[in-house]
Amino acid sequence: MGQELVRRSGLKPTGLWSTQIMMERPDLVRDIHDAFFAAGSHVATTNTYAIHRDRLHPAGIEDRFDELHHLACEMACRSRDNHGTGLVVGSVGPLGWSYSHDGAPPEDQSAELYGEVCRIQSDYVDVYLIETIASIEQARASLRGALGNGKPVWLALTVDDTDGTRLRSGESLAAALDEIAANPPQAILLNCSVPEAITMGLESIGNAGVPFGAYANGFTGISPDFQKKGSAVTKLTSRIDLTPSAYADHVDQWIDTGATIVGGCCEVGPDHIKELSRRFG
Template sequence: MTQITLLDGGMGQELVHRAGDRPTPLWSTQVMVDHPGMVAGVHRDFAAAGATIATANTYAIHHDRLEGTALEGKFDELHGLALAEARDVGGVGRVAGAIGPLGASYRADLMPTHDEAVAKFAEVARAIGPHVDLIICETVVSLAQTRAVLEGAQAAGKPIWIAFSVSDDDGSVLRSGEPLADGVALAGAAQAVMANCSAPEVIKAALDVLATSGKPYGAYANGFESISDGFLEAKPTVDALKMRRDFTPDLYADHAMRWVDHGATIIGGCCEVSPAHIAEIASRLRAAGHTIV
């Protein structure tokens, strides 16, 4: 059968559930300071569930997100913490460095100028590049972000994967309203193309587009009811987002196996995808005769 790369699941939401702290705009980053070792524990649980890539908790560590907070000026220190906790995991084949959006997730309107964005993405890439096996540019919502993050990520000197976040109404369209196909056409520097942090029901339409790239492709969806208007405001916190009541490991694995049947060779989970969800996918993959690599 097929060799499948199994990514881990949603680090940020898993930390929210485990920490029990009041969410802040820096929830997944603040946890590394307030609860040392918790991120490593999440990594270990995803590895035990069957994930073969640990995605370091570097997604939201950008200067513009730290400005005006108690963590301002701790850019290098926070990257060091995230990378150390990702490496403190046995049984995972590779460590990926995550590069998330500038400003906030899902907000194409917050992108700075191209040159400024490239410089900011490149600074992250240089910080994490020596310590990871690959870079994943995550939750890419616009063509401008695609151009800038791929250019900046090359500063890491490591293979680059890109994950586009698509409309929850139409998987062939980026959250900016631009065609996903145009984003894929710009992804020449990426070794793999994916859809992430989108509703699982629209992923198949995204895969139809990603398949045209000629590159390995895949998906890792979220378990939110929707991306609420409250989360699109300035400095949002995750209490503006709600998990779907039907988002069980069985339901998510049903979707994931359909993606594999559709040609996806990279599968995982984003927000609200827990180790239990990843374990169910791993079990289904093995039962179907696939090899997890």
């Protein structure tokens, strides 16, 4: 969603990313949901990834927190209803900053903030999708906030682009799975890492005893500069080799390992999903 909004709007990305563009061009959010459904997607993910108080406050728009969540959820639901079928999953992005493991509030405070997002989305979504979690502490905090709100929870962890068996914090996937085993989500995913790293990590999460899957990004890698709060996606570079067919080849490997939830993250657009739908239904 975020990179499609950047591409279609022609607007300069800011640290508010998809939220900023939604405020200026809300029609594009609905158009993109429609495009993904038309391509064969079974899921609409709400454009709420970056709607956290710690992102809105520096821009002076924290008072719009509830309003923006409602707007994003309503557009995903309308697109699903127009399509006639599909799930709406509520995106719950990471506190602190994407890919960073040390910028979020302490665990108890983080758990409450994640829970606040889930409670706002509860009237709209079928599933909570906690995305791009880079550390064990934030995995615990996000699950504490999301579980118990009456909806299934999918937890998506982001792994190191050079070693897919480790979170971006350096902690092992195996340790993360052990940590959440007593209070597990309904599905565990890997997301927003290069597909090659995700292939490395899937064997670990396949042993977690719950449905699993993955959705990779199309960046060459995550630069250290982007992990600084307030950075814009202009600091990241897109791959030129990840065609729809090439991406589907990676997904084919994931399905062979037992993955049952597959899709795409940043830089994976409707054409990629159309190819996944053609190959895998």
